[in-house]
Amino acid sequence: MTSTLKIGDVTFSKIPRVLIAKPGLDGHDRGAKYVAKALRDAGMEVIYTGIRQTPEDIAAAAVQEDVDIVGLSLLSGAHNELFPRVVQALKSRGGADIPVFGGGIIPDADFADLKRAGICAIFTPGARIDDIVREIHGILES
Amino acid sequence: MLVRRSLDLNSLASQISGDTVLEGVEPWASRVRALSKALSLLENDPWLATRFLQHPALAKLSTNARVVGLTGLPGAGKSTLTNLIVGRLRKLGKSVAVLAVDPSSTDTGGAVLGDRIRMQDHFCDPQVYIRSMGSRGALGGVSRATRGAIRLIGLLGYDYILVETVGIGQSESEIVSIADTTTLVLMPNSGDDIQLMKAGVLQMADVYVVNKCDLSNPQRMLSELRANSEARGRGNEWTPPVLATSAAEQQGLDEFVDALQKHAEYEHDHPEGRAIKRKRVQTEIATNLLFILEREVQKMVAQVPDAEVNAVQAGQLPAMVVANRLFTEAFAMVQQGKIEKNST
Numbered sequence: 001m002t003s004t005l006k007i008g009d010v011t012f013s014k015i016p017r018v019l020i021a022k023p024g025l026d027g028h029d030r031g032a033k034y035v036a037k038a039l040r041d042a043g044m045e046v047i048y049t050g051i052r053q054t055p056e057d058i059a060a061a062a063v064q065e066d067v068d069i070v071g072l073s074l075l076s077g078a079h080n081e082l083f084p085r086v087v088q089a090l091k092s093r094g095g096a097d098i099p100v101f102g103g104g105i106i107p108d109a110d111f112a113d114l115k116r117a118g119i120c121a122i123f124t125p126g127a128r129i130d131d132i133v134r135e136i137h138g139i140l141e142s
Numbered sequence: 143m144l145v146r147r148s149l150d151l152n153s154l155a156s157q158i159s160g161d162t163v164l165e166g167v168e169p170w171a172s173r174v175r176a177l178s179k180a181l182s183l184l185e186n187d188p189w190l191a192t193r194f195l196q197h198p199a200l201a202k203l204s205t206n207a208r209v210v211g212l213t214g215l216p217g218a219g220k221s222t223l224t225n226l227i228v229g230r231l232r233k234l235g236k237s238v239a240v241l242a243v244d245p246s247s248t249d250t251g252g253a254v255l256g257d258r259i260r261m262q263d264h265f266c267d268p269q270v271y272i273r274s275m276g277s278r279g280a281l282g283g284v285s286r287a288t289r290g291a292i293r294l295i296g297l298l299g300y301d302y303i304l305v306e307t308v309g310i311g312q313s314e315s316e317i318v319s320i321a322d323t324t325t326l327v328l329m330p331n332s333g334d335d336i337q338l339m340k341a342g343v344l345q346m347a348d349v350y351v352v353n354k355c356d357l358s359n360p361q362r363m364l365s366e367l368r369a370n371s372e373a374r375g376r377g378n379e380w381t382p383p384v385l386a387t388s389a390a391e392q393q394g395l396d397e398f399v400d401a402l403q404k405h406a407e408y409e410h411d412h413p414e415g416r417a418i419k420r421k422r423v424q425t426e427i428a429t430n431l432l433f434i435l436e437r438e439v440q441k442m443v444a445q446v447p448d449a450e451v452n453a454v455q456a457g458q459l460p461a462m463v464v465a466n467r468l469f470t471e472a473f474a475m476v477q478q479g480k481i482e483k484n485s486t
Contacts, residue, residue: 008152013144014186015251015276036254043143043250045276050259057265061258063171064272066178068145094167094175140145 016140019067021049021058023074023082031103032073038129039136055082059089062098068140074104084117099139103127143251147182151190154180155199158297170268173298180294181273185287188433195293205296207239207303208406211321213283213343216309218327219353221260222389223398224306228264230399236301237269241291243284243308246276253277257306271295282316283307286433289320289426315343319425323405325349325398328367330360345370348382349401356388378414380405442468 020036022029029051036046047065049058062070070090072083083102090098102114103123111122120139123132156162157176164172184191194200210227212220221242228238242257255274264270273295275285284307292303307317318324326347337344350367352360367384375381383401387394409415446464453459 009148009150010187010190011146011148012183012187012190014147014182015278016143016145017182040247040252040254041250043247043252045246045253045255045274047255047258047274049265050262053262053265057262060265061272063175064178065255065258065274066182068147092167093171094164137143 014068015043015045016069017045017047017065017067018136019047019049019058019062019065019070021053021061021070021072021086022051023053023055023058023072023086024076024078025052026074026076026078027051028075029073031075032071034129035071035073035103035123035132038133042133042137055085055089058086059093059095062090063093063095067098069136070098070100071136072100072102072104074102074106077105079104079106080110080113083114083119087118101136101139103132149179149183151183151194151197152199154183155194155197158294159199159203161199174268174271177271177294177298178273181287181291184290184294185275185278185285188286188290189437191287191290192434195290200294200297203297205293205299207292207296207300208323208402209292209303209305209321210402211305211307211317211324212327213307213310213314213317213324213347214327214351215311215329215332218309218329218332219389220306220309220327221257223327223351223353223387224257224304225261225263226389226392226395227304227398227402228261228270230395231302232264232267232269234399237299238264238302238304239271239273239295239298239300240304240306241273241275241288241295242306243275243277243288245308246278248279251276251278271298271300277308280316281314283310283314284316284320289429292320310343312342312344315346318343318346319422319429322409322419322422323348323402325351325402327351327353328363329354330358330363332363334366345374348380348405349398350382350384351387351394351398352385353387353389355386355393356391360386378412380408380415438472442472 018039020032022032036048039046049061072086079102087100099120101121102119106122106124114122121135154176157172158180160169160173163169164175212224214220224240231238244253244255244257246253253276258272258274261272277285280286295303305321324347326343330352352363364384364386371382371384385394385397387398409419450464454461
């Protein structure tokens with residue numbers, strides 16, 4: 001029976017899955033939860049890891065959950081250190097294809113380095129939730 | 143919201159089996175990554191997944207995982223207990239996978255899958271796999287993909303697969319036909335003796351756990367459950383243990399794991415237990431057959447002539463007459479061999 005099967009490259013439609021995570025020592029999760037709920041209402045499956053996660057925790061969760069994108073929220077100022085480490089940890093677990101976006105208190109001056117480190121989008125205080133959802137949707141479809 | 147994704151199923155299958163390894167990734171991590179992608183295929187395209195599960199690279203693998211269901215009211219502590227049980231099983235040297243099902247929105251299909259947050263202790267343990275699933279419209283407490291997911295996860299050799307259902311009420315008992323051992327998680331104030339007399343999942347669990355025993359006195363609940371349980375355990379039948387636990391104070395957990403192991407031994411050692419397992423396998427075959435038939439049925443219904451649909455709509459023709467005609471015709475075609483094997 002198996003010999004008659006023709007399978008190789010396939011395409012299929014899926015409900016997008018998003019991991020919202022808070023790396024490092026920062027307990028301020030209001031923004032992360034707000035974005036999580038907005039993405040849920042946009043029709044995505046959102047997994048929230050909770051606060052104070054290591055980059056390795058986040059990468060393991062992202063890979064096991066097969067999310068289509070990871071969102072990192074950080075208000076402590078350690079984004080330059082922690083965001084790239086999440087990208088690296090994803091790579092070592094076979095998740096190099098999972099895009100990562102960031103949000104929180106991130107000075108404009110850090111944007112360029114974060115982008116170079118593989119962060120695909122950055123949202124700061126004052127970002128409109130509709131814009132966040134639209135931009136993430138765009139990344140998911142690209 | 144839907145997005146398109148591409149997969150090479152041949153590479154995926156050989157990565158799951160470990161025959162090939164993702165470049166720059168540890169062999170085990172590579173298998174886990176491939177498993178995760180395959181589970182997404184299963185959730186989103188069950189038809190492709192049906193073919194994928196028959197892939198030669200996967201067909202040579204088999205599963206021997208013990209499947210434990212945890213079901214119960216929302217907020218009873220299923221996820222927290224699951225987390226603690228994973229810890230206990232790990233101490234016994236067992237590898238564990240968790241499938242945690244949470245409800246999906248019927249409007250948007252979106253969901254917040256929040257069970258994983260209770261299981262942070264195990265995120266980086268390579269011998270623990272945690273996967274959240276949206277229920278995606280299924281009403282039995284699990285999703286349609288849960289059975290297939292158990293199969294796929296089992297192929298990686300996990301000793302235990304814990305399936306945590308959506309928080310349920312009384313009638314969502316599908317987990318009983320999926321899990322080898324079904325645990326019902328209750329709280330000291332979950333209801334009086336009349337609640338416990340009701341039919342449904344309350345009568346079907348293999349292990350009863352009254353959790354949050356630190357919060358109020360569980361004695362009445364425990365004695366009523368035990369009376370029910372002893373009435374079930376006549377002769378060689380399994381007497382479901384009734385356990386008091388407190389996740390907060392880490393009490394009753396060894397007894398819980400012990401009960402899971404005893405139930406596995408019972409199923410193995412007693413003809414009554416083996417008969418239950420056999421019935422469950424038959425149910426699984428039937429469920430899969432119904433799933434395949436459902437698609438054929440939808441195709442058939444789409445071809446019913448407008449005149450006939452209109453007649454049913456106008457109340458001139460019973461829907462059962464149309465259904466019976468369709469069935470008779472289809473059955474005749476099957477008998478004549480007009481529907482080829484693997485027509486999907």
